Structure formats: C-alpha cells, structure tokens
Amino acid sequence: xxxxxxxxxxxxxxxxxxxxxxxxxxxxxxxxxxxxxxxxxxxxxxxxxxxxxxxxxxxxxxxxxxxxxxxxxxxxxxxxxxxxxxxxxxxxxxxxxxxxxxxxxxxxxxxxxxxxxxxxxxxxxxxxxxxxxxxxxxxxxxxxxxxxxxxxxxxxxxxxxxxxxxxxxxxxxxxxxxxxxxxxxxxxxxxxxxxxxxxxxxxxxxxxxxxxxxxxxxxxxxxxxxxxxxxxxxxxxxxxxxxxxxxxxxxxxxxxxxxxxxxxxxxxxxxxxxxxxxxxxxxxxxxxxxxxxxxxx
Amino acid sequence: xxxxxxxxxxxxxxxxxxxxxxxxxxxxxxxxxxxxxxxxxxxxxxxxxxxxxxxxxxxxxxxxxxxxxxxxxxxxxxxxxxxxxxxxxxxxxxxxxxxxxxxxxxxxxxxxxxxxxxxxxxxxxxxxxxxxxxxxxxxxxxxxxxxxxxxxxxxxxxxxxxxxxxxxxxxxxxxxxxxxxxxxxxxxxxxxxxxxxxxxxxxxxxxxxxxxxxxxxxxxxxxxxxxxxxxxxxxxxxxxxxxxxxxxxx
Numbered sequence: 426x427x428x429x430x431x432x433x434x435x436x437x438x439x440x441x442x443x444x445x446x447x448x449x450x451x452x453x454x455x456x457x458x459x460x461x462x463x464x465x466x467x468x469x470x471x472x473x474x475x476x477x478x479x480x481x482x483x484x485x486x487x488x489x490x491x492x493x494x495x496x497x498x499x500x501x502x503x504x505x506x507x508x509x510x511x512x513x514x515x516x517x518x519x520x521x522x523x524x525x526x527x528x529x530x531x532x533x534x535x536x537x538x539x540x541x542x543x544x545x546x547x548x549x550x551x552x553x554x555x556x557x558x559x560x561x562x563x564x565x566x567x568x569x570x571x572x573x574x575x576x577x578x579x580x581x582x583x584x585x586x587x588x589x590x591x592x593x594x595x596x597x598x599x600x601x602x603x604x605x606x607x608x609x610x611x612x613x614x615x616x617x618x619x620x621x622x623x624x625x626x627x628x629x630x631x632x633x634x635x636x637x638x639x640x641x642x643x644x645x646x647x648x649x650x651x652x653x654x655x656x657x658x659x660x661x662x663x664x665x666x667x668x669x670x671x672x673x674x675x676x677x678x679x680x681x682x683x684x685x686x687x688x689x690x691x692x693x694x695x696x697x698x699x700x701x702x703x704x705x706x707x708x709x710x711x712x713x714x715x716x717x718x719x720x721x722x
Numbered sequence: 723x724x725x726x727x728x729x730x731x732x733x734x735x736x737x738x739x740x741x742x743x744x745x746x747x748x749x750x751x752x753x754x755x756x757x758x759x760x761x762x763x764x765x766x767x768x769x770x771x772x773x774x775x776x777x778x779x780x781x782x783x784x785x786x787x788x789x790x791x792x793x794x795x796x797x798x799x800x801x802x803x804x805x806x807x808x809x810x811x812x813x814x815x816x817x818x819x820x821x822x823x824x825x826x827x828x829x830x831x832x833x834x835x836x837x838x839x840x841x842x843x844x845x846x847x848x849x850x851x852x853x854x855x856x857x858x859x860x861x862x863x864x865x866x867x868x869x870x871x872x873x874x875x876x877x878x879x880x881x882x883x884x885x886x887x888x889x890x891x892x893x894x895x896x897x898x899x900x901x902x903x904x905x906x907x908x909x910x911x912x913x914x915x916x917x918x919x920x921x922x923x924x925x926x927x928x929x930x931x932x933x934x935x936x937x938x939x940x941x942x943x944x945x946x947x948x949x950x951x952x953x954x955x956x957x958x959x960x961x962x963x964x965x966x967x968x969x970x971x972x
Contacts, residue, residue, distance in 0.1 A: 499835075583821075591780050592818035596832040596880075597804035 487679050491609065494601035504607040512573050512608070513615035517622055523568050524623030527560045528552065528631035536638060546649070549641075552631035553650030558662045561624040563710055566669035568623075569616060570702040574677040577608055578698025581681025582691040590682070605682065609674030616670035617663050624663075657721040665713040669706045676702040729756050730789075731888050731920045732777065737786035739772055746772050748944030750786070757918035759910060761931035763966065764941035770924040771815065773941070774890045777922070778810055779803055791887060808836055811886035815893045817877035819865040825852065825876050826861040832883045851879040854909065856902075871898045878906060882913070889913070889921040895930055903927075907934045928952065928967060940966060 531552050539545050581604060584590050593600045632646045677698035684694040732754040739747040746769040754760050764770050775781040777788060779795050788795050790806050798806065819828045829848045837844065852858040855875040865873055875898075881889065889910070895903040911934050913919045925931050931938055932952045939949040940963055948955055948963040955967045 587816065587821075588814050588818040589820055591775070592812070592814055592820070592880075594780060595778050595807060595810070595812040595814075596835070596884075597807040598832070598835055599800070599804075 483683065484675075484679055487682070488675065491601050491605050491675075491678075494599050495606040495610070497602075501603050501607050504603055505610060508607045508611035509615055511576075512569070512611045513618060516569055516572050516615070516619055519572060520565050520568050520619045520623050521626045523564050524556070524561060524626035525630040527564055527623075528556060528627035528629065529634040531555055531560065531627070532631040532634035536635065548635060549632075549646045549650035550653065552635070553628055553647075553654065554658070556627040556631070557624050557654070557659055559714070561627055562620050562662050562666045562669070563707070564627075565616060565620045565623045565666060566673070566706040566710070567703055569612070569619060569669070570673045570677075570706050571699055573612065574673050574698040574702040575695045577674070577677035578681045578684075579691055579695035581605075581678060582684035582694035585682060585684040586687055586691060600682075605678045608678055609671065612670035612674030613667050614670070616666040616673075620663050620666045661717040661721055665710075665717065668709055668713060672705045672709055673702045676705060730754070731756055731791050732922065733787075733789040734773075734777070735787040735789075737773075737776065737788065738784045739769070739776060739781065740784055745944050747776075747783075750941070750944070750946055752939060752946060754920045754922060756920055757914060758937065759914055759921040759923060759935045761935035761938045762922060762924045762941055763926070763928060763931065763938055765966075766926075768941050769944060770941055771892050774812070774892050774922065774924055777890060778807060778812055808884055809886055810888045810890060811881035811884070813874070813877050813881045813889070813891045817865075817870075817873040819873055819876055819880070821865050824862050824864055825857060825868070828865070828876055829879045829883055832880065836884055847883070848879075851882055852876070854882075855879045856905070871902055874898055875902065875906070878909070885917075887919065889919055891921065891923040891925075893924060893926070895925065895927050903930060904933075910934050942966075 532548070535551050535555075536545070536548055539548055539551065581590075584604070590600045590604070593603065628647075628650065632641070632643055635641060635646065680694045680698040680701065684690045686693070730753050732752070734750055734752045737747050737750040738745070750773065752760070762770050762773065772781060776783050777790065777795075779788075779798075783796060786796075791809050793802070793806055795803060795806055819825075820831065823831065826845075826848055829851055830844055833839070833844050833847060837847075839847065849858055849861075852861065855878050857872060857875050857879065860868055860872065865876070868876070891910075895906075898906065907930060910921060910923070914921065923931065923935065928938075936951075937949060938952060938955060940947045940955065942962055948958050948960060952967065955963055958964050958967070
C-alpha cells in the first residue's frame with residue numbers, strides 16, 4: 426500500500442516509531458515552552474514558526490562552516506581518536522545493557538504470543554530480525570543521543586560561556602575543525618559499532634531468556650534465527666545509524682556552540698541537545714526505514 | 723610593509739560597534755606604536771573588552787578600520803586572519819584555559835599547532851614559559867585544580883607561547899594577588915624592552931597602569947574621552963576624567 430495512510434504508516438506499519446515520535450515531539454514542545462517561559466497566547470505559533478526557520482537557517486550556516494573546516498587540512502586525528510574513545514568506548518556499557526534488556530523483554534513478550542498461535546519455533550527468528558532490523562539501531566541511537574548529546578551540548582556550551590572557544594580562535598585554531606568536526610565524525614564512526622554491540626547483547630540475552638523457559642542450545646538458536654537472514658537485512662539497518670550519528674553530532678554541537686547566558690544557558694543547551702537529537706533520530710528512522718524497504722524491500 | 727605600518731602595529735580608525743541597537747563603541751580612533759604599552763581605562767561595561775575582541779576579530783565591527791601589523795583585518799579571509807592572530811597574544815579576563823587539558827598541555831596547545839619544533843623543544847619551551855610566570859611546578863594539574871590567580875599566570879604563558887608581536891590583556895590584574903600582579907607588570911616591561919612588543923592593557927587599576935604603560939586612554943560613552951599619562955589625565959578639565967582618575971589614584 427502506498428502512503429495513503431499518513432506520514433508514519435506505510436503498508437507495513439511502524440507503530441513503534443510513530444509512538445516514539447509523538448512522545449518525543451510532545452516532550453520537545455513542552456520542554457521548549459517551559460525553558461523559554463513563553464506564555465501561551467494566540468501570538469505564540471507565529472513566533473514559534475520564525476524561531477523554527479531561524480534555527481534551521483543557522484543550522485545550515487553551521488553545516489557549511491563545519492564542512493569547510495572538515496575538508497581543509499591539517500586534520501585533527503589525535504582529537505578524533507580521543508572523541509571516538511569518549512563517544513564509543515564510554516557509551517559501550519550503557520548501549521550493551523540497553524541492548525541486553527531489549528533482548529530479554531522481546532524474548533519474554535514474544536514467546537507468549539507465539540505460543541498462542543502455535544508458532545513458537547519462530548521465536549529465534551523473531552528476536553534476531555527485530556533486534557537487527559530495528560530495535561538495536563533505534564535503541565543505540567536514542568541511548569547515544571541521551572548520553573553523548575547531553576555531554577557534547579554541555580561541554581561546548583560551557584566552553585562557549587567561559588571564553589575557551591574564543592581563546593581557541595585567538596590562538597588561530599579553528600574550533601569547528603578541532604571541536605565540532607572531530608565530534609561529529611566520531612559520532613558517525615561509533616554509532617554502527619555500538620549498534621553491533623547492542624545487537625550482539627540483545628540476541629545473546631534473548632537466547633538466555635528463551636533458554637530459561639525452554640532449554641535450547643546457542644547453536645540451534647542462532648541457526649534458526651539467522652536461517653533466512655540476508656545481508657540486505659543486516660547491512661542497511663546497521664549502516665543507517667551513521668545518519669543517527671551525524672544527527673546527534675550535528676545537533677548537539679550546534680546547540681553547544683550557540684550557547685548564551687551563563688550556566689543557565691549551558692543547562693538549556695544540554696537539554697535541548699538531547700531532546701532535539703532524539704526527536705530527529707526518530708524522525709530520520711521513519712524516513713530511513715521507508716527508504717530501505719523501497720530499495721531492498 | 724611600509725615603515726609607517728611597521729612602526730604602528732595597531733591602528734584603529736573611527737570604530738563603531740553596537741549590540742541590539744545599543745552603541746558600545748562610537749567612533750574610537752587609537753594608534754599604538756611599536757614597543758608602546760597603552761592602558762585602556764573606563765567604567766565596567768564601557769566597551770573595553772569589546773574593543774580588544776574586535777582587534778582579534780572575535781567580534782566584527784559595524785564600521786571603521788582596524789589595521790593589525792599593516793593588514794586591514796576586517797577584510798581578511800579565515801586563513802589570512804589566522805596568520806594575523808598568530809602575531810597576537812591574548813590574555814582573557816578569566817584566563818579561559820581549556821579545562822580538559824593540563825597546565826602543560828594548555829601552554830603547548832598553540833605551539834603544537836603552529837610552531838615548527840620537535841616534541842623535546844616544545845616541552846622545553848613550555849617549561850621556560852611556565853617558569854617565567856612561576857608555574858613550572860604544576861605542569862600536570864588541571865585548571866580546576868589551581869587558583870584563579872594561577873590560571874591567569876598560565877593564561878599569560880599561553881598568550882606568550884608563539885612569541886607574539888602584540889599583546890592584548892583583558893583585566894590583567896583581576897584575580898591576582900599584589901605580588902603576582904606586580905610580577906606580571908614587570909614581565910610586560912621586560913618583554914617590551916627585550917622585544918619591543920606593543921600592548922593594549924584593559925584595566926581598572928590606574929596606579930598599576932602608571933607603572934607599566936606609556937600612555938593611558940579613557941574610554942567613556944563609546945569614545946576616547948581623554949589620553950595621556952596619569953599626570954595629564956589628572957589635570958584634565960573634564961569632570962568625568964578627573965573624577966575617574968582621582969578615584970582610581972586613591
């Protein structure tokens with residue numbers, strides 16, 4: 426079925442994305458209202474519209490400056506490695522835990538339903554397909570946007586209000602090259618690797634949870650799970666997280682670099698980095714799932 | 723470079739800057755010759771720090787001309803601007819040290835990016851600079867582990883790292899004890915003598931400025947209200963100038 430049922434619902438339906446999108450959209454709007462202390466009046470939508478256009482305009486200028494800085498040598502490899510460690514290694518435990526929890530929950534919830542329909546033997550395949558195609562990537566994206574988005578927003582915001590970014594410019598070092606490009610690139614590189622870790626933990630813990638209910642060897646579980654899986658089921662969903670990485674890096678660096686207003690401003694930047702990057706990750710997921718289904722169906 | 727520009731590393735002409743319609747600088751004209759130290763005095767919020775930031779294009783002027791080392795910096799592209807910035811050492815009001823880097827790494831930061839020297843040479847240079855400001859015993863400490871005054875001294879060492887021709891100090895003595903403040907004043911005098919550095923020092927400390935500056939300018943209502951040495955300012959017939967210098971000299 427074509428797009429006749431609305432933005433979120435194509436023929437295959439993705440209710441998970443739709444609910445998350447609505448939840449985050451509501452959080453974002455209420456958060457923006459609360460932090461900006463804008464009274465709810467009839468004039469509000471016009472102001473909001475202008476703010477939205479301004480935000481996207483500034484983001485566009487920011488992206489152009491970032492692109493120029495990232496392309497021109499010298500490159501900051503040392504700082505890139507440090508950021509990969511900061512964003513990748515230090516997010517690994519949380520992402521692994523979230524992936525593992527998803528695997529357990531998926532196993533427990535799905536088993537009951539499949540038993541009712543007499544399709545219990547499909548359980549390994551359901552767990553593996555769900556985790557690899559959707560749960561692993563989106564959980565990783567949301568976890569990283571929470572942990573890393575807040576971190577980058579607060580760190581760059583704090584550097585902005587304490588004139589450290591000015592000091593860097595005064596030392597003839599481009600902060601877009603040293604601070605922004607390295608963080609954005611590290612996010613892009615680390616997200617697929619973290620997704621693999623989440624997938625692995627999710628599938629492994631799915632097997633453990635399944636085994637507690639009904640003994641099954643790991644070998645048989647994996648064989649059943651991966652029997653019908655193709656590379657086109659695995660590669661695109663994993664690689665789509667590079668887009669999540671780009672979004673998280675860009676949005677949180679942008680929010681951090683435009684911080685104004687002392688420590689209160691730093692708090693606002695950290696919050697808005699998380700809210701906006703989570704929101705855009707979920708929206709991008711909807712678009713990317715549709716795109717992947719169209720290209721690799 | 724003509725002899726005129728070589729002898730006048732800083733030349734500001736009719737500089738205007740406003741924020742949200744409020745004029746901060748309203749036609750400032752100032753020249754600093756080679757080897758000269760100029761103290762910029764004025765009330766808090768009077769645009770002194772903005773003037774310094776305009777000189778290194780951390781802010782862009784609304785109109786007017788700023789020539790640094792003979793180059794009109796308002797018209798330079800990013801690369802040309804960075805070449806000019808390498809000739810300037812800037813000490814920020816709160817030192818602005820990178821809080822994720824140690825004291826040693828902070829001073830090494832500009833050297834590692836712009837100076838063509840080996841790691842050993844770089845290390846030696848960093849230690850020399852930190853020894854000059856009495857901070858060579860705290861190399862491994864983070865900025866959060868040292869006092870505000872110590873941060874200021876590290877900031878000064880970082881500002882001097884690339885052997886600048888021009889020094890800009892924003893509130894040089896803020897957060898410093900009288901002995902350290904006097905030591906850094908001596909350091910400015912020494913650098914001026916040794917390398918004929920030009921400097922602009924934004925300060926409230928009228929007596930301190932008398933000790934190390936060749937000339938004082940008083941910034942008020944966005945313009946330079948008076949200039950000269952302390953005696954000349956004290957003899958001014960302008961009520962504000964006399965009052966400001968009178969209070970500052972007590």
